[in-house]
Amino acid sequence: MSHPPQPPAIPPSTIVVTDYLWFNTRQRQEFIRITEQVAGIVSRSGIREGMVLVSAMHITAGVFVNDWEDGLIDDFGVWLETLAPAGLDYRHHQTGEDNADAHLKRTIMGHQVMVPITNGALDLGPWEQLFYAEFDGRRRKRVVVKAFGI
Numbered sequence: 001m002s003h004p005p006q007p008p009a010i011p012p013s014t015i016v017v018t019d020y021l022w023f024n025t026r027q028r029q030e031f032i033r034i035t036e037q038v039a040g041i042v043s044r045s046g047i048r049e050g051m052v053l054v055s056a057m058h059i060t061a062g063v064f065v066n067d068w069e070d071g072l073i074d075d076f077g078v079w080l081e082t083l084a085p086a087g088l089d090y091r092h093h094q095t096g097e098d099n100a101d102a103h104l105k106r107t108i109m110g111h112q113v114m115v116p117i118t119n120g121a122l123d124l125g126p127w128e129q130l131f132y133a134e135f136d137g138r139r140r141k142r143v144v145v146k147a148f149g150i
Helices: 035-045 070-083 091-095 100-109
Strands: 015-023 030-033 049-056 061-067 112-118 128-134 141-149
Touching: 015 035, 015 128, 030 070, 035 049, 035 128, 035 141, 049 061, 049 128, 061 070, 061 100, 061 112, 061 141, 070 100, 091 100, 100 128
Parallel strands: none
Antiparallel strands: 015 141, 030 128, 049 112, 049 141, 061 128
């Protein structure tokens, strides 16, 4: 009888760190810059070279990378409302829910990003920042931050 192949062992020098960011927004829809919080987790991890995964753990929230400029952040809200307006009679609402637009907005913006770690720091472009995007807020939600590397 043959045995299934075993996954390769994680090299002993590999570091894996998991942490969480928690949010409870005041508004139904908010964009929150989280670059410093993620950078702090990476710094405390001791990882010098690797990657960090940042992923919203709720189906009505997202994570994305873009420029931290107030006009652009406002534009995202307007653009998303055009693509997936709140208050429409979505089929999802026939199940007793009222947040179909939040699910659609999350799908448009994405739920996770992967960022390189170089020399112990986030390796972002000159204007890039990490954001948490909330589309059905006013309740406690979390984001997982999983850094791995050497």
